Amino acid sequence: MTPATKEEIRDAFRRGSAVAIAAAPFAVLFGAVAVDNGLTIAEAALMSATLYAGASQLVGVELFNHHVAPWLVVLSIFAVNFRHVLYSAAIAAHIRHLTFWQKATSLFLLTDPQFAETERRADSGIRVSYIWSMVLGLSVYVPWLCLTIIGGFLGNLIGDPKAIGIDVLLPIYFMGLVLGFRSRANWLPVVLASGAGSILALHFVGSPWHVSLGALAGILVAAVLPLDGKEAATLGETVEGEA
Numbered sequence: 001m002t003p004a005t006k007e008e009i010r011d012a013f014r015r016g017s018a019v020a021i022a023a024a025p026f027a028v029l030f031g032a033v034a035v036d037n038g039l040t041i042a043e044a045a046l047m048s049a050t051l052y053a054g055a056s057q058l059v060g061v062e063l064f065n066h067h068v069a070p071w072l073v074v075l076s077i078f079a080v081n082f083r084h085v086l087y088s089a090a091i092a093a094h095i096r097h098l099t100f101w102q103k104a105t106s107l108f109l110l111t112d113p114q115f116a117e118t119e120r121r122a123d124s125g126i127r128v129s130y131i132w133s134m135v136l137g138l139s140v141y142v143p144w145l146c147l148t149i150i151g152g153f154l155g156n157l158i159g160d161p162k163a164i165g166i167d168v169l170l171p172i173y174f175m176g177l178v179l180g181f182r183s184r185a186n187w188l189p190v191v192l193a194s195g196a197g198s199i200l201a202l203h204f205v206g207s208p209w210h211v212s213l214g215a216l217a218g219i220l221v222a223a224v225l226p227l228d229g230k231e232a233a234t235l236g237e238t239v240e241g242e243a
Helices: 003-036 041-050 054-065 070-090 100-108 112-123 130-154 166-179 187-204 209-224 229-242
Strands: none
Touching: 003 041, 003 054, 003 112, 003 130, 041 054, 041 130, 054 070, 070 112, 070 209, 100 130, 112 130, 187 209
């Protein structure tokens, strides 16, 4: 193993561990909520292992408990997770050197923070390698599974995260991720459009659709605004490389 590879592993593990710590209370909470809604610990762990998306997992178990139609459960989860389709499209240019199976396995582990870290790394001019992507993803995925099981055993002892102030950990972390892109052209209008779109969608359409609709509002604004010189040049090089 080369020194460069070791540094990639250390960097990915360090960044992934920070995400795992921030997400830990919610992984435990999901395990507790899942068991409280009738799932076994094994079923809760299986849901974390296969769906692996905290917000939509909570949406899913709540809908299970209300005995709604299966198609509505799937549609609701899709609404929450639609942003991952956008994430994968956005980072496609950074991982085009990977094989099909490398892309498939790394994209399975794609989450909000992994997308942000991948973009940050690419913006810094550093190659997004398969081992970096997998170490980053697994350093969040494995603790999430383990803490889901712990949450299932502990039941609802954690209570309401708001009562002990841990509900702010993930929002603060995600705010930091968003602020990390503030040097990009048109950052502020896109963020404002996404925020306004989410708020309006939450009020007039409802949850969980406000997540995807807010993202689409930001995309529409970004599409009509002009690129700066650097981004235009990068896009031109990408198009020429694909031609």
